[in-house]
Amino acid sequence: DAKTTQPPSMDCAEGRAANLPCNHSTISGNEYVYWYRQIHSQGPQYIIHGLKNNETNEMASLIITEDRKSSTLILPHATLRDTAVYYCIVIVWGGGSEKLVFGKGMKLTVNP
Amino acid sequence: NAGVTQTPKFQVLKTGQSMTLQCAQDMNHEYMSWYRQDPGMGLRLIHYSVGAGITDQGEVPNGYNVSRSTTEDFPLRLLSAAPSQTSVYFCASSYSGQGGGRQPQHFGDGTRLSIL
Numbered sequence: 001d002a003k004t005t006q007p008p009s010m011d012c013a014e015g016r017a018a019n020l021p022c023n024h025s026t027i028s029g030n031e032y033v034y035w036y037r038q039i040h041s042q043g044p045q046y047i048i049h050g051l052k053n054n055e056t057n058e059m060a061s062l063i064i065t066e067d068r069k070s071s072t073l074i075l076p077h078a079t080l081r082d083t084a085v086y087y088c089i090v091i092v093w094g095g096g097s098e099k100l101v102f103g104k105g106m107k108l109t110v111n112p
Numbered sequence: 113n114a115g116v117t118q119t120p121k122f123q124v125l126k127t128g129q130s131m132t133l134q135c136a137q138d139m140n141h142e143y144m145s146w147y148r149q150d151p152g153m154g155l156r157l158i159h160y161s162v163g164a165g166i167t168d169q170g171e172v173p174n175g176y177n178v179s180r181s182t183t184e185d186f187p188l189r190l191l192s193a194a195p196s197q198t199s200v201y202f203c204a205s206s207y208s209g210q211g212g213g214r215q216p217q218h219f220g221d222g223t224r225l226s227i228l
Contacts, residue, residue: 042222043220046217100157
């Protein structure tokens, strides 16, 4: 699996957009970019995923560069409840072995 | 749906004791997995299963056994607990990637295990 690189932490003001970067320069053509977050000590929560097109759902938007070597997760209007550790993961689907490889993630702190 | 249910939520063991961490899901997911998370670290995969009767090792399988006799349940067994196994354990499930689309994994709330 390709590895990802995220900054260790980031601050954001409440109500502002939070842009969380991720580098995955060795990503393969069939690897998807997934984002999860972990609030306090709860189980990780799925946010969004994509292959090469930009994606949006009710939680966030995912922007993937054309060369697929990096991506940005956008929380359009960050709230205090978005304070969490965010994990950017790349995985290959198929073959029955969907193994998520978590790094240390990035701690996002939303400030009032 | 209850989602992924893990029991117990907390457990304290003595070195050498054995125990089973339970994980159940009611979403008819083929794929289930166990992770451990140590302080300040990301999750590390212990074992996983792509369906009933099929299991395989993850990144850190030593000291743990699993079995998958039904689609719903995926217990994790510690045969002889060691202090190094003090951690938070998470179970996850998802539809299989084969023909099932790119479905995300659903995680339980974790079991916090301390071994003295």
